[in-house]
Amino acid sequence: MEKERIKLIHDSLHELRYFNQKMTTASQRLAQTVRTNVVGENEPLKCNASHADEIRVQVENLAFLTKLGSTRLDFIEYELNPDFFSESTPYEVDIYNKFFSAKSVLNTTSKKHKVKVKLNSDIARHPMVMAVSLIDILPFLLLDNAIKYSPNNSEVDVNFIAYSSSIEVTIVSTGPYVPPEEIKKLFLKGYRGKNAQLLDVQGKGIGLYFADKIVKLHDSSLKLESSSSTYSFNSVKYSEFKMTLSIPLASTEL
Numbered sequence: 001m002e003k004e005r006i007k008l009i010h011d012s013l014h015e016l017r018y019f020n021q022k023m024t025t026a027s028q029r030l031a032q033t034v035r036t037n038v039v040g041e042n043e044p045l046k047c048n049a050s051h052a053d054e055i056r057v058q059v060e061n062l063a064f065l066t067k068l069g070s071t072r073l074d075f076i077e078y079e080l081n082p083d084f085f086s087e088s089t090p091y092e093v094d095i096y097n098k099f100f101s102a103k104s105v106l107n108t109t110s111k112k113h114k115v116k117v118k119l120n121s122d123i124a125r126h127p128m129v130m131a132v133s134l135i136d137i138l139p140f141l142l143l144d145n146a147i148k149y150s151p152n153n154s155e156v157d158v159n160f161i162a163y164s165s166s167i168e169v170t171i172v173s174t175g176p177y178v179p180p181e182e183i184k185k186l187f188l189k190g191y192r193g194k195n196a197q198l199l200d201v202q203g204k205g206i207g208l209y210f211a212d213k214i215v216k217l218h219d220s221s222l223k224l225e226s227s228s229s230t231y232s233f234n235s236v237k238y239s240e241f242k243m244t245l246s247i248p249l250a251s252t253e254l
Contacts, residue, residue, distance in 0.1 A: 011204055011206050012072065012073075012075075012076050014204055015072050015206075016069060016072055016073075019065055019068050019069045019072065020069070022061075022065055022105065022108070023062060023065045023066070023069075025108060026058050026061040026062050026065065026105075027058075027062065029054070029058050030055065030058035030059065030062070033047070033051055033054045033055050033058065034047075034055060057104060060101065060104065061104055061105050064101045064102075064104070064105050064136075065105060067136050068105075068136060068137055068140060070133075071133055071134055071136045071137045072137060074133055074134060075134060075137070075210060075213075075214075078134065078213070078217075085132050085134065085217065088132045088133070089132075090130040090131055090132055091130070091131070091132075092128040092129070092130060092250050093128060093129050093130070093131045093135055094126050094128060095126070095129050095135075095139070095160075095167060095169065095247060096119070096121060096123075096126040096160055097126075098135065098136060098138070098139045099119060099139040099143070099158055099169070100119060101139075102139040102140040102143050102144075103117050103119060103143060103158075105140065106140070106143055106144060106147060109144065109147050109148070110147055113147055113148065113150060113152065114152040114153050114154075115147050115150045115152070115153075115154055115155065115156060115173075116154075116155045116156070117143060117146075117147065117155075117156045117158065118155060118156070118157050118158065119158045119160075120157060120158065120159045120160070121159070121160040123160055123161075123162050126160070126162070126167075127162050127167055127249050127250070128249065128250040129167060129218075129247045129248065129249055129250055130218075130248070130250045130251075131218055131247075132217070132218075134214045134217060135214065135218065137210070137214065138211055138214045138215070138245075141207045141208070141210055141211045141214075142171055142211055142243055142245070143156065143158070143171070144207060145207045145208060145211075145243075146171050146173040146175070146241070146243070147173075148201050148202075148203065149173070149175040149176055149196060149199065149201060149241070150173050150174055150175060151174055151233060151238065154173070154174045155173070156171065156172070156173040157170075157171070157172045157173070158170070158171050158172075159172070162249075165248060165249055166246050166247060166248050166249055167246075167247055167249060168244065168245070168246045169244070169245040169246075169247075170242060170243070170244050170245075171242065171243040171244075171245075172240060172241075172242045173240075173241050173242075174238055174239070174240060174241065175196075175226070175238065175239070175241035176193060176195035176196045176198070176199060176236055176237065176238060176241075177195050177226055177227075177230045177237035177238060177239040178193045178195070178196075178224070178226035178239075178241070179226070182194070183224050183225075183226065186208050186224055187208055187209055187212040187224075188205075188209065189205065189206055189209040190204065190205040190206065190209075191205050191209075192205040195236055195237050195238075198235070198236045199236060208224075215245065218247060218248075219248060220245065220246055220247040220248065221244075221245070221246045222243065222244070222245050222246075223243070223244040223246075224241075224242070224243055225241070225242045225243075225244070226239050226240075226241050226242075227239040227240040227241075227242075
């Protein structure tokens with residue numbers, strides 16, 4: 001039990017350092033955007049529309065990353081005490097906006113990996129789901145996983161479909177091929193597929209483990225599929241990889 005706690009703390013620190021690194025980057029970009037030669041003289045900022053947009057984006061990124069850090073700490077509590085959220089009051093959440101925020105925060109990662117993330121939705125008004133605070137980190141975990149394992153110059157397509165009692169989110173990307181016998185193992189803590197291990201991608205094998213825990217906490221489902229139609233690139237087998245998330249709608253939407 002003590003070894004498991006030490007491993008939990010180690011993995012958690014790894015994730016928190018990752019969020020902190022992104023917060024540092026967002027803070028630096030914000031500081032560059034609002035840099036001025038006049039300080040302490042109540043002089044208003046002079047910026048054009050693009051600078052104003054950049055300021056808004058970085059402020060939103062910082063707010064979201066702060067929330068992700070807090071949510072990650074909540075997950076430590078949940079791991080140590082599975083009943084941690086049993087008394088939490090669920091609130092209405094627009095899952096589309098959660099994915100939009102995660103996409104913005106992961107913009108630097110997307111550019112680094114030369115991967116384009118597209119959110120596709122024809123829904124006029126996105127329905128709400130009931131969730132606790134851990135839901136904030138779920139879109140981040142799923143998109144981060146898709147981006148990291150996608151080859152350069154590829155796309156990650158995120159599609160939203162509303163049904164009478166649920167909303168379905170499919171995340172389609174190109175990733176290292178995962179044979180059928182490995183698919184369910186991807187939800188195991190610390191497990192990484194054999195083809196994924198051949199790539200120069202940092203990972204602890206905990207992203208999908210956390211995602212699975214959060215999904216189950218919300219009586220939802222997360223299905224993973226790796227197409228049997230493969231191709232090889234740099235001696236690594238690739239195929240279409242699809243994650244399908246289904247979340248029940250809030251009762252007010254039924």
